[in-house]
Each structure stands twice: as structure tokens, then as C-alpha cells.
Amino acid sequence: MTAPATLTVDLNALARNFHALAAISGAPVHPVVKADGYGLGAVACAMRLMTEGARTLFVARATEGLALRAALGAEPVIYVLDGCHGETASALKAANLRPVLNHPVQKQAWDAIGGGACGIQIDTGMNRLGYRIEDAPEPFAGLELVMSHLACSDDPAEPMNRRQRDAFAAVAGRYPGATRSFANSGGCFLGQDFGFDAVRPGICLYGGGPEGRPNARIAPVATLTAEVLQVRNVPAGESVGYSRGFVADTPRRIATCAAGYADGVLRSYSPRGEVWAHGALRPIVGRVSMDVIAIDIADAEIRVGDRVELFGARRLLDDAARAAGTISYELLTSITARVPRVYVG
DSSP states (O other): OOOSEEEEEEHHHHHHHHHHHHHHHTSOBOOBOHHHHHTTOHHHHHHHHHHTTOOEEEESSHHHHHHHHHHHTTSSEEEETTOOOTTHHHHHHHTTOEEEEOSHHHHHHHHHTTOOSEEEEEESSOOSSSEEGGGOOOOOTTEEEEEOOOSSTTOTTOTHHHHHHHHHHHHHTTSTTSEEEOOOTGGGGSOGGGOTTBBOOOGGGGTOOTTSSOOTTSOOOEEEEEEEEEEEEEOTTOEESGGGOEEOSSOEEEEEESOOGGGTOOGGGTTTOEEEETTEEEEEESOOOSSOEEEEOTTOOOOTTOEEEEESSSSOHHHHHHHTTSOHHHHHHTOOTTSOEEEEO
16 A cells, blocks of 8 residues: 655665765765664665665664664664763663763763773864863773864855864874764865765765755755645635635645645745646645645646655755755654655665
């Protein structure tokens, strides 16, 4: 039985992006597969990326790392960006997961259970996670990775990118032998001197552009489609959906499609959202409902059972995100569990 809404994941496109990012950055790619692989399925994506040569992965939460370790076995190195605290340190150690330590309390927790392989994050200006430069620890046994994170990599003209890069280069020099990782997806495109020893792309692996807009070097990976449930004629003056969010000024043909905010279709798609259907972009009209959206199909020969594309190869992810007033990251990670992931390639 075909699901009313489906997220198709092109693993061949994921692989192409993996190799493209390595070539662009001039550094090995250590994929970020947090948030269930940006909503696409962490296990399936990680397995394909490992087939392509990835051996080090990054997640955000300890629970994500534990789930990956159980699925992937002992082979990959898995770093947990949250670090560790309290009892999570023991859980990470037992599963051979590596915390990225962000402050002295986390290092104390890791040392208390015997330490071992880990990373540290240095805050070079984002003021989010990580040791401030002046508080960075001395080199210690088990330190395998030193990393930082760019705050403005989606804007290549922002001077802060170079300031952060130079600050990271200086502080990372205190840790000879540790892998230096600095660039995220956008950072891969800022120049090969941002690559250091390894890059950590996320959104560009999954089809989002490095500057919040489509990039020809990044292939679409995810396609969200929805089935047409009904087609109706709406006379001029009548409304569509809740709260009379759309009133027809002329007679309209409206298709009701099986995707709504319970599937992760953001309510902010109204009134600027569009879908690809029957060879053209068609506007979403009225409010996004829990289970359905309505689109104006004009005179297109769209029938019940046809499918429309909310984003994919023809309605690019970044363009769809901009219409919804958000970013591609949120669009992907908002797709809910009731939408099946179908893997091809």
C-alpha cells in the first residue's frame, strides 16, 4: 500500500555529495548524522556513507550515539557533540563512544570513569558550546580531536569566518597529534585552508546548499511527495480551508493533498508555499491543516491518486524552505515519523 505522504531518500545522491564535499574542501569528510540523519534516517545514511569511505561520524546526543553503535557495530568512530556529564560518561565509555568535551566539568566526569579517547571543542567566537580559548585545557592522554564551529559560514563575505579560522589554527597548534576539525557544510566552501585535517558537513550531505540557496555542486537527496486525495471546483467567492484563509476571486480548481503539519509540512507554507505538480509549480492555498494541504491546479490534468512534490529535484529544498520562511535544516528535521522513508540507490 502506497503511503499518502512519502519521503524518498536517494542514497546515490548522498554519496555524490560526500565525495563532492571532500573534493571542494580538500579534506576527509566526517559526516554529521545527528537528528536522525537530518530527518532522513541516520542508520541508512551512515551505512551508505561508510560504504563510501566514512569512518568517523558525529551525533549530538548520547542516545543518538548509542543507537548508531547498536546498528553499525564497532567499526566507526562516533563522537557525541554534547559531551558527557554524570552517568552519561559511563554509558558512552561502555559503548565506545567519544564525547566532545566542552568545559572542565565534562572533563572531570570523563576522567572520573577512566577517561579514554575523546575530543574537545574550542569556542572561537560563536559563544555556544566549547572552552573559551583562554580556558582551553592542556594536552592530555586520550585527546584525539580538537574542533570548533563556524558561526557565519553561510555568508562567505562575513569577516568573522576568517577571524574564527585564524583563532582556531592558533589554539589547535597546542595539541600536536590531535585531528583538527573546523569546517561545517558552509565552511567546506570557504577555501581549503578551512579544511584542516577533517571537515564535518551536515546539511550539504543531505541536499541543502551552503549559503541557504541551491548550489549546483550539491545534489538533491530527499523528495517529499503527497498523494492527491480529491479534486474540486470552487466557485468565485467561496473559501478554502480553516478561517477562510483563501477566498477564490475567480472559479478555481483545487486539489486536496495528503500532507499536513502532522507530517512536518510547516504551517508557515501558507500563503507563499508551492508544490511541483504536472510540470509546473502550483501554489498552496488556504491554511496548512494537520493532514492535508490544498493547491490551485488551474487547468492542469491532475487526478486523484497523482502525487505532488513538496521538495525534491524539481522543487529544490532551499527554495521550499525560503517560501516557508525558514531554512532547509528545519524543513528536513520537521518531517515526522508517520511519513515513511523510502531508500533508493
